[in-house]
Amino acid sequence: MTAATDRAPAPATEVVHVGRPRAKRRVGSYVFLTLAAIFWIAPVLWTLYTALRPVSDTDAHGYFSWPRMLTLENFINAWNQGDIIHYFLNSVYITVPAVLITLFLSTCVAYVVSRWSFKFNLVMLLIFTAGNLLPQQVFLAPLFKVYLAISLPDWLSDSGKLYDSLFGLVAINVSFQMGFCVFVLSNFMKTIPHEITEAALVDGASVWTQYWKLTLPLCRPALAAMATLLTTWIYNDFFWAVALISTGSKYPITTAILNLKGTYAVNNNLLAAGAMIIAIPTLAVYFALQRQFISGLTLGSTKA
Amino acid sequence: MRRLTRRDSVVLGLMLGIPLLIDLAFIWGPAIASVFLSFTNAQGARAVAWIGGENYHFMATVDYEFWPAVRHNLLWLGVFIVIATPLGMLFAVLLNNNIKGTRIYQSIFFLPVMLSLALIGIIWQLMYSPDNGLINNIIGKTGQGNQIDWLGDPHINLWAVLVEATWRQAGYVMVLYLAGLKAVDPSLQEAASLDGANAWQMFWRVVFPTLRPINIVILVVTVIESLRAFDLVYITNGGTNGLELLSAIITQQILGAGNKIGYGSAIGVVLLVISLVPIVYFLTVQFRKEKQP
Numbered sequence: 001m002t003a004a005t006d007r008a009p010a011p012a013t014e015v016v017h018v019g020r021p022r023a024k025r026r027v028g029s030y031v032f033l034t035l036a037a038i039f040w041i042a043p044v045l046w047t048l049y050t051a052l053r054p055v056s057d058t059d060a061h062g063y064f065s066w067p068r069m070l071t072l073e074n075f076i077n078a079w080n081q082g083d084i085i086h087y088f089l090n091s092v093y094i095t096v097p098a099v100l101i102t103l104f105l106s107t108c109v110a111y112v113v114s115r116w117s118f119k120f121n122l123v124m125l126l127i128f129t130a131g132n133l134l135p136q137q138v139f140l141a142p143l144f145k146v147y148l149a150i151s152l153p154d155w156l157s158d159s160g161k162l163y164d165s166l167f168g169l170v171a172i173n174v175s176f177q178m179g180f181c182v183f184v185l186s187n188f189m190k191t192i193p194h195e196i197t198e199a200a201l202v203d204g205a206s207v208w209t210q211y212w213k214l215t216l217p218l219c220r221p222a223l224a225a226m227a228t229l230l231t232t233w234i235y236n237d238f239f240w241a242v243a244l245i246s247t248g249s250k251y252p253i254t255t256a257i258l259n260l261k262g263t264y265a266v267n268n269n270l271l272a273a274g275a276m277i278i279a280i281p282t283l284a285v286y287f288a289l290q291r292q293f294i295s296g297l298t299l300g301s302t303k304a
Numbered sequence: 305m306r307r308l309t310r311r312d313s314v315v316l317g318l319m320l321g322i323p324l325l326i327d328l329a330f331i332w333g334p335a336i337a338s339v340f341l342s343f344t345n346a347q348g349a350r351a352v353a354w355i356g357g358e359n360y361h362f363m364a365t366v367d368y369e370f371w372p373a374v375r376h377n378l379l380w381l382g383v384f385i386v387i388a389t390p391l392g393m394l395f396a397v398l399l400n401n402n403i404k405g406t407r408i409y410q411s412i413f414f415l416p417v418m419l420s421l422a423l424i425g426i427i428w429q430l431m432y433s434p435d436n437g438l439i440n441n442i443i444g445k446t447g448q449g450n451q452i453d454w455l456g457d458p459h460i461n462l463w464a465v466l467v468e469a470t471w472r473q474a475g476y477v478m479v480l481y482l483a484g485l486k487a488v489d490p491s492l493q494e495a496a497s498l499d500g501a502n503a504w505q506m507f508w509r510v511v512f513p514t515l516r517p518i519n520i521v522i523l524v525v526t527v528i529e530s531l532r533a534f535d536l537v538y539i540t541n542g543g544t545n546g547l548e549l550l551s552a553i554i555t556q557q558i559l560g561a562g563n564k565i566g567y568g569s570a571i572g573v574v575l576l577v578i579s580l581v582p583i584v585y586f587l588t589v590q591f592r593k594e595k596q597p
Contacts, residue, residue: 025503029398036395037412040471043427044415046438050430064441105326108319116316124320126587131331133524133583135532137554138576139334141341141569144558146334175330178323207312211319236420238535243559254420258539261426268436275426279419286418290411293418297476298483 051075051272058269074273082260082274087253091235093166094252098173099230103223105174106181111211113182114189115197125186132179136239143172147244164246172244173234181226184299188222189215225296228289232282253278335576338569346566359570370571373548376462380469380549381530388470389526392477397507399478400485414479416472421535428468429455429540458546465536465547473529477522484518485511520589527582531575550575 050063052070061068078084109128113121147163157165196218197210205214216223241255248259257278264270285293308316342359346352363370395413399406416424431438432454439454440446454464488511496510512519534551537543543552550571557568 026403029401029403033395033398033403033409037409040412040415040475042438043431043471047427047430058436062441063436064438064446105323109323112316112320122591124324126591127324127332128327129590130583130587131327131335133528133579133586134331134335135528135534135551135575135579137534137551138572138579139331139338140554141346141558141565141572142334142337143330145565146329171326172330175326178327179331182323207308207315207319232418236422238420238422238539242538243555254422257422257426268430268433271426272430275423275430279423282418282420286411286415290414294414294479294483297479 047272047275050269051078051276053269055267055269063268074269075277078264078270078273078277081270082256082263084253084274084277086249087251087256090166090250090256091252091254094169094173095231095234098170098177098234099227101170102174102177102181102230103227106178106185106226107216107219107223108211109178109182110185110189111215114186115194115210115215125183128179128182130179132176132183136176136243140243144243159247163244164250166250168244169240169252172240173237176240177230177233181230184226184296185219185222188219188299192218221295222299225292225299228285228292229296232285232293235281338572338576341566342570342573344566346564346569348563348565352566355566359567362567363570363574369548369553373550373553376547376549377530377533379462380466380533381527383466383470384473384526384530388473389477389522391470392474393481395474395478396481396485397511400482410478410482413475415475417475417479419472421472422539424468424472425536425539428464428471432464455540456545461540461546465540468536469533473526476525480518480522480525481515484515488514520586524582524586528579531579531582 049067050058051074052072053063053067054069054071054073057068058065106128109124112118113124144163147168148161150162151160152162152165152167154160156167159165162168162171192215197214200210200214235252236254237252238254238257241251242258245251245255248256251259257275260274261271264274343354343356344352345355345358395409399409403409419427430436432440434440434451434453434456435446437454440452443452445452452460455461492510492514493506496506501509532551533549534543534555537547537549537552538555541547543549543556554568554571554575557564557571
């Protein structure tokens with residue numbers, strides 16, 4: 001199958017029922033799936049329930065009890081005490097540029113290796129794809145040294161270094177995510193008929209025009225899927241800030257969870273509320289853009 | 305291909321060259337440099353001396369965290385292969401049968417994939433909490449003396465964290481399989497059905513073989529994810545006390561108080577060599593056909 005067919009919204013095709021669909025087996029499936037679904041949703045519901053209960057209630061009756069009242073108070077307190085807006089903004093300052101730069105650079109590479117037949121194309125693809133598959137810790141030590149060694153002007157980093165700067169986090173996220181994007185986008189671009197771009201070449205269009213005006217617009221669905229995926233992944237990234245940021249106030253929200261655990265002390269209600277707040281952006285993506293997210297994942301996997 | 309103008313070749317060169325330079329500077333350069341660093345005693349800011357294979361010797365014979373970490377990574381891989389992946393597959397196969405409410409089930413199983421692993425760690429801490437967690441309350445183990453400390457007891461905490469990891473991984477596998485199953489030609493199944501194949505034979509003899517490309521992707525994803533596992537153990541207790549993983553002990557060595565960059569690199573090289581197995585396998589399968597014109 002080609003990548004292009006994956007983009008179609010899941011069609012409600014009439015799938016032939018496996019074997020003779022006996023009622024018993026159907027009931028068995030439902031029972032199994034329903035039990036699994038309850039198990040799957042329970043942790044999220046438990047967190048939400050904990051977040052909605054006043055501390056006075058849980059202190060008096062324990063967490064495992066019927067609610068006397070529900071309140072949004074924990075969410076307000078978690079928001080204020082945790083200074084959540086500050087960390088959210090850090091995440092935005094990291095995620096937005098990182099996603100845009102990653103998409104731009106990887107479409108460039110994908111365009112060159114998929115629309116032109118250079119001898120080194122395969123090697124390039126291998127370098128980018130393999131780089132994305134390495135565990136991050138493999139190259140952590142030298143990267144740490146490089147980050148300490150590179151100086152940046154003050155307007156770019158108040159630490160004066162690549163280490164402990166948001167700019168440094170953008171750089172490593174771009175470098176690391178580029179590999180996957182190049183892989184997926186080059187597969188996608190290969191499915192665009194060559195006639196389309198060749199005609200333009202005959203008309204004397206430059207390489208840049210061919211890339212920017214002809215190829216990119218045709219990649220819109222793949223770009224939307226990748227943008228969704230990258231935003232979620234970079235927003236959710238925890239490790240790079242642990243490794244390359246030393247000032248807690250520069251943490252993106254996902255890594256700031258480490259400190260919030262301390263800020264909220266042992267107040268589980270606040271911690272639960274904080275956790276739900278932090279999940280909101282990804283849950284928004286989940287509800288609004290689930291299809292893009294899934295097609296991004298499967299674009300990378302079902303290329304046959 | 306027509307002959308390129310000079311301007312066009314410069315543009316093409318930049319389009320490929322700049323990303324390549326970034327990739328080499330931030331990923332491959334450091335990966336190769338860590339091989340060199342692993343033979344040195346690099347630590348903090350002090351002068352670096354070549355010490356041969358001493359780090360590796362220390363790792364294998366003295367470091368009491370190394371072998372447990374290797375065992376834990378293997379266990380992680382085992383659980384992913386034996387439990388998480390088949391479970392995700394089962395979800396996908398059952399939900400692909402146009403079952404009523406399939407979208408709702410899919411959304412529920414997929415939910416954890418959207419959450420960051422750090423958040424998953426927090427959510428499960430609320431589940432596992434010895435006196436306030438849902439689990440101990442349901443099984444009645446909250447009293448003094450009979451509490452189960454799921455995440456604190458080094459005999460069981462790895463299994464507890466593996467439940468969290470499976471919670472996420474199964475949904476991921478399900479989504480990949482659902483995409484693969486949509487591509488299976490229904491007429492194949494129809495034919496097999498007419499020949500009297502039962503559901504079990506149908507899946508293993510007809511459907512599963514046609515899913516080969518996706519099986520390879522899932523196998524590679526499974527192995528790589530278990531080598532990469534880090535966030536869950538780090539958010540739980542920093543990757544100690546029963547939760548040692550290769551990724552976590554590397555991180556501790558390099559970023560911890562000692563800044564043992566040389567020694568951390570040596571463990572990193574071990575992880576690199578292991579990771580190259582699935583990576584090379586994946587790339588060979590994936591790009592083999594492209595070499596043939």
